[in-house]
Amino acid sequence: MKPLTRTLVGGAALGVGALAYSLGYERTAFTVRRVDIPVLPPGARPVKVLHLSDVHLTPGQRAKQRWIRELIDLDPDLVVNTGDNLAHLDSVAPVLSAYRDLLDVPGVFVFGSNDYFSPIAKNPLRYLWRHSGGRTRRVADLPWRELRDAFTTRGWLDLDNASARLKVGDLELAFAGVDDPHLEYDDLGSIESPAPADADLAIGVAHAPYLRVLDAMNTAGYPVIFAGHTHGGQVRLPYAGALVTNCDLDRARARGLNLHATDGNAASWLHVSAGLGTSPFAPIRFCCRPEATLATLTPIDSLRWRR
Numbered sequence: 001m002k003p004l005t006r007t008l009v010g011g012a013a014l015g016v017g018a019l020a021y022s023l024g025y026e027r028t029a030f031t032v033r034r035v036d037i038p039v040l041p042p043g044a045r046p047v048k049v050l051h052l053s054d055v056h057l058t059p060g061q062r063a064k065q066r067w068i069r070e071l072i073d074l075d076p077d078l079v080v081n082t083g084d085n086l087a088h089l090d091s092v093a094p095v096l097s098a099y100r101d102l103l104d105v106p107g108v109f110v111f112g113s114n115d116y117f118s119p120i121a122k123n124p125l126r127y128l129w130r131h132s133g134g135r136t137r138r139v140a141d142l143p144w145r146e147l148r149d150a151f152t153t154r155g156w157l158d159l160d161n162a163s164a165r166l167k168v169g170d171l172e173l174a175f176a177g178v179d180d181p182h183l184e185y186d187d188l189g190s191i192e193s194p195a196p197a198d199a200d201l202a203i204g205v206a207h208a209p210y211l212r213v214l215d216a217m218n219t220a221g222y223p224v225i226f227a228g229h230t231h232g233g234q235v236r237l238p239y240a241g242a243l244v245t246n247c248d249l250d251r252a253r254a255r256g257l258n259l260h261a262t263d264g265n266a267a268s269w270l271h272v273s274a275g276l277g278t279s280p281f282a283p284i285r286f287c288c289r290p291e292a293t294l295a296t297l298t299p300i301d302s303l304r305w306r307r
Contacts, residue, residue, distance in 0.1 A: 026284075026285045026286060026287075026288075026289055026290075027278060027283055027284060027285045027290065028063060028064070028290070029289045029290070030064070030067045030276065030289070030290050030291070030292075031289045031290070031291050032071075032074070032291065032292055032293070032294055033256070033274075033291045033292070033293040033294070034293070034294050034295075034296070035256070035257045035271065035293060035294075035295050035296070036295075036296050036298050037224055037257065037269050037271070037295055037296070037297050037298065038298050038299065038300045038301070039201055039223045039224050039269060039297055039298075039300060040171070040200065040201060040297050040298060040299045040300060041200055041201075041299060041300070042299050042300065042301070043299060044170075044171060044200065044299050045169055045170065045171075046296050046297060046298050046299070047077045047078060047168055047169065047171065047296070047297040048074065048075065048076045048077045048078070048294060048295075048296050048297075049076065049077070049078045049079075049080055049226075049294070049295045049296070049297060050071060050074060050076035050078070050079045050080070050102070050105075050292060050293070050294055050295075051080050051082070051226055051271060051273050051292065051293040051294075051295055052068075052071075052079065052080070052081045052082070052102075052273070052276070052292055053081070053082040053083065053084065053207075053227075053228025053229070053273035053275045053276070054082075054083070054084040054112070054114075054228050054229065054231055054273065054274075054275025054276060054277055055068070055084065055085050055095065055098070055275070055276045055277050056084055056085075056086070056087040056114060056119075056275075056276075056277030056278060056279060056280075057085060057086065057087055057088070057091050057094050057095050057098060057277065058087050058088040058091060058094075058280060059088060059090050059091060059093075059094050061094070061277075064098070064276065064277070065094055065097055065098040068098040068099065068102075068276070068292070069097075069098055069099075069100050069101070071102060071292055072100075072101040072102055072105075074294050076102070076105055076294065077105070077106070077168050077169060078105065078106050078107065078108075078166075078168050078173075079102050079105050079106070079107035079108075079156070080107070080108055080109075080203075080205060080226045081107065081108070081109035081110075081151075081156070082109075082110060082112070082205060082206065082207050082226055082227055082228035082229070082273060083109070083110050083111045083112030083114075083115055083180065083207035083228060083229070084111075084112035084113065084114040084115060084207065084228065084229070084275070084277075085111075085114075085115055085147060086114055086115050086118075086142050086143075086144075086147065087114060087118070087119055087277065087279065087280055088118070088280075089118060089141070089142065089143065091142075092143050092146050092147050092150065095147065096150055103151070103154035103155070103156065104154065104155070106155070106156075106166055106167075106168055107151075107155070107156035107157070108156060108157045108158075108159050108164065108166065108175050108177065108205060109151055109156050109157070109158060109159065109205075110158075110159050110160050110177045110178065110179065110180070110205050110206060110207050111144060111148070111160055111179060111180060111207065112180050112182065112207035112208065112228065112229060113180050113182050113183050113207075114142070114279075115142060115144045115147060115180075116140040116142055116144050116180075116183070117136065117138055117140055117141060117142060118141050118142055119279045119280055119281055120281070121281045134183070134184060135183060135184050135185075136183065157175065159175055159176070159177025159178075159205050160177060160178070160179040160185075161177070161178055161179045161185075161186065161187040161190040162176075162177060162190055163175060163176045163177070163190060163191075163192050165196075165199070171200040171201065172198075172199045172200050173199060173200065173201050173202075173203060174192070174195065174196040174199035174201070174202040174203070175202070175203050175204075175205060176190060176191045176192050176195070176202070176203075176204055176205070176217065176220070176222065177190070177204070177205040177206060178190060178191070178205075178206050178213055179207075180207045180208060181206060181207065181208045181209075181210040181212070181213050181247075182207065182208040182210070182229060182246075182247065186206070186210075186212075186213055188212065188213065188216045191204070191216050191217055191220050191222075192220060193216075193219070193220035193221075194220055194221045195220050195221040195222050195223075201223065201224070201297070202221065202222045202223065203222060203223075203224050203225070203226065204217035204220075204222040204224070204225040204226070204268070205225070205226050205227075206225070206226075206227045207227065207228055207229050208227065208228075208229035208230075208246075208247050209225075209227035209228075209229065209230070209245075209247060209249045209253075209270065209272055210247050210248055210249070211248050211249065214227075214249075214260045214268075214270065215260075215262045217268060218260055218261055218262050218265055218267070218268045219262050219265055221265075221266075222268055223266075223268055223269060224268060224269045224270075224271070224297070225260065225268050225269070225270045225271070226271050226273075226295075227270070227271070227272050227273070228272065228273045228275050229246065229247060229272075229275075230242070230245045230246060230247065230249065230254045230255065230272055230274070230275075231246075231274055231275050231278065231285075231288070232254050232255030232256075232272075232273075232274025232275070232288040232291075233245065233251065233254045233255070233274075233288055234278060234282070234284070234285055234286075234288055235284065235285070235286045235287070235288065236254075236286060236287040236288045237286075237287065238287065241254065242254035242255070242288070249272070253270065253272060254272065254274075255272050255273070255274040255288070255291075256271070256272065256274075257269060257270070257271050257295075258270050258271075258272070271293065271295055273291065273292075273293055274288055274289075274290070274291050275290065275291070276290045276291065276292060277290060278290075
């Protein structure tokens with residue numbers, strides 16, 4: 001066999017193997033990521049936040065439903081859901097079954113595009129040169145109102161272009177959220193500016209971490225921001241990391257805990273979830289396991305707090 005032929009055959013075999021691994025193992029290799037975020041007043045009791053995002057649930061995904069139900073064993077104090085729960089017209093009941101006991105925990109949520117619009121087949125290669133944001137002429141066909149009503153009936157707060165307060169333990173938390181920036185549904189006027197000073201902590205929530213939203217929340221003085229949407233890149237390469245974010249966030253911050261700051265403002269902690277699912281039309285993950293995050297809010301050191 002000629003060297004070029006061997007190279008081509010080897011490359012093809014490697015590609016087939018990577019695809020089989022992505023489809024057959026990693027996309028269902030659910031994991032819990034754990035991070036600490038030092039944002040609470042000195043002496044405050046830590047708060048465990050379960051960050052869920054991009055579940056993209058279909059009725060047949062029973063293993064995912066079981067795994068999500070077991071997250072209640074983490075004993076979270078607060079649930080932050082950053083959208084894209086649905087991936088099928090009949091997914092509301094499975095989502096509620098998966099979240100089950102988590103709906104009894106204090107929680108907040110915003111919606112993403114796949115809470116409004118059912119997924120459609122797209123050429124995945126186009127994400128390599130542009131993101132697919134912008135308003136759509138499609139009519140929302142997923143039962144988002146039913147999902148919203150179910151969440152709010154159980155006590156979760158809807159932060160789609162809204163602000164709210166929530167008592168968690170001994171702490172008064174203030175929230176500001178926006179509807180999906182990927183669809184350009186966000187209303188930045190809903191972000192209280194400045195962030196409420198009489199709350200123990202102000203938290204920003206968005207589905208897609210577009211820079212205009214992060215900048216607005218940081219400028220308004222929100223010390224921590226939760227977002228999803230990116231799937232962590234969904235396909236990551238060793239050393240190179242995420243290839244895309246499907247928004248204008250830089251690839252280095254496609255997942256995990258990072259900082260975000262605008263000129264002259266103190267940095268906000270930004271946590272971007274890599275999410276738990278994929279589009280049914282692109283059911284692969286590579287070097288990017290599906291995840292939920294237990295983010296523990298901890299007291300900031302007294303010196304930094306005084307500053």
